[in-house]
């Protein structure tokens with residue numbers, strides 16, 4: 001290693017990477033040398049040189065031979081061109097090679113030289129439709145990496161930067177796994193694994209690299225998780241000693257019976273609240289299973305015991321809705337929740353801030369506005385975080401810091417993607433888990449129908465039937481306005497006009513992110529009161545929106561949504577005893593797209609849907625927003641690699657019991673890593 005040099009250095013330290021490139025790399029989440037080395041190809045092209053006789057028509061392959069004619073470029077039109085040359089791939093076989101619109105390649109093609117070319121084989125013409133010239137150095141590799149790119153950053157530039165990083169920083173790549181584990185599981189060093197992830201010579205090298213990277217990713221995740229748990233166990237918690245009878249009375253005032261699963265969850269949570277360790281619990285339940293009510297009851301227990309309580313939610317619409325339903329249910333028995341969101345005016349905000357500070361306000365529900373420094377509680381005993389994956393580690397910590405004593409506060413997190421117990425143990429550590437595994441009595445499965453645009457009439461018919469039965473409808477689209485890039489997609493505004501014409505006797509309203517927040521609230525309220533019957537919206541209605549009278553959700557261009565998102569959207573209906581329908585309008589063009597739509601029509605269980613989704617998506621696509629709420633791994637797949645996760649969990653557990661197995665240097669490297677990486681837990 002070189003003194004002062006580290007793989008956490010900024011990319012700007014690499015030769016040839018100026019400020020513009022640095023910014024472009026940042027757009028795909030790459031800031032440091034380490035980030036770049038972990039920017040793995042999302043797929044590889046098989047560039048093994050093949051024999052002509054073994055190749056099928058239209059197959060993508062690499063051929064290698066001697067260039068036996070000067071390259072010729074013909075231009076046609078303003079920007080179009082064709083480059084041709086001949087390649088002798090064996091003593092008796094000469095083929096032609098064509099590249100379209102890359103005239104500059106002419107300078108790299110020299111008569112008499114040996115050249116490998118990747119492309120599509122056209123057997124009739126004995127022609128290779130060239131896609132890429134393969135450099136000498138790459139031609140002993142079987143695979144060429146393909147990376148996610150961004151505007152201004154092309155494949156060759158990414159490859160060049162990665163090669164540069166290996167050249168200049170290879171020595172600085174630390175070994176993160178303890179030596180004895182590498183031995184035990186026969187894993188290659190990290191530096192080598194990273195290199196082989198990008199430039200594997202063959203399938204075996206690629207496999208070795210993946211094994212190491214997956215194990216390491218799970219190991220580091222477990223290391224951080226279990227250390228946090230260990231620390232947590234030593235804390236004493238704020239004990240919420242509530243009067244059980246009083247809570248029972250509250251439960252009796254609810255107009256329906258709790259499900260068995262809800263009762264069990266309430267009991268588990270309340271047991272933790274009374275204990276002298278701080279609660280760290282995950283409440284999981286599929287869409288519409290009644291998590292919110294369980295959360296309300298935990299909040300009430302806290303208030304009965306004399307503590308304040310806060311519920312943090314990801315959107316203002318949701319915050320407002322929760323306040324409304326809390327007060328509707330409990331205000332008559334003297335329990336009132338206050339709202340705190342950023343759109344409130346200064347006076348309103350001040351009143352809440354003062355109320356929380358003096359302890360006059362005991363129950364608050366709000367968005368991230370709640371975690372700002374100005375908010376100080378008198379005695380916050382329980383914090384609840386809904387849709388926990390929408391908040392970062394820092395935001396969750398900021399909420400915890402608002403407790404009487406920051407480590408003692410009780411925390412309940414909620415997720416709408418319930419996972420099996422065994423997986424929960426590995427993913428949530430020793431955090432306890434309560435699962436609501438049944439829907440309230442009388443709920444009917446939602447009928448999901450896949451339709452193509454041309455069959456829209458059947459959808460309109462069903463909408464008409466439901467409207468005349470007095471029910472309401474969501475109509476969801478992926479875009480707000482027409483965009484040049486997606487001309488075919490009808491947008492919210494156009495569709496709402498169309499629906500107004502079609503259903504003149506009903507009120508049609510629109511909801512999207514470009515309305516100001518007050519307008520959004522008005523629209524939601526009007527839909528909530530059934531003054532609006534059809535709500536045409538973007539995914540703003542995705543989480544938590546609860547209008548029991550809505551029985552139809554139509555999702556247009558459904559193939560453009562993630563499955564987790566579609567499942568959340570579908571969960572906006574089927575929230576009462578009424579029969580409900582979900583129409584997915586789509587025309588998937590790929591096999592994968594078709595399979596995804598099938599999954600939606602066949603399954604109603606959120607966990608199965610995420611699992612199936614990951615199976616068909618494969619690696620690479622997990623980038624972007626985390627929609628399922630399951631912890632996201634850079635490379636490993638919690639379903640396919642579950643056994644590795646389990647091994648990593650056990651190894652970390654052992655290691656924490658016998659830390660003497662680690663050298664001082666190993667401990668130092670691990671703690672530096674943990675410090676630098678805020679892996680989501």
Ligand SMILES: Nc1ncnc2c1ncn2[C@@H]1O[C@H](COP(=O)(O)OP(=O)(O)OP(=O)(O)O)[C@@H](O)[C@H]1O
Nearest residue numbers: 256257258259287288289290291292293416440544
């Ligand atoms: N035991 C019950 N019996 C009947 N209705 C219930 C019961 N529990 C909750 N509900 C109602 O069911 C609807 C859905 O409940 P809730 O909003 O708590 O679900 P959720 O799990 O938070 O859903 P989501 O993940 O979609 O936000 C609400 O209208 C709620 O009042």
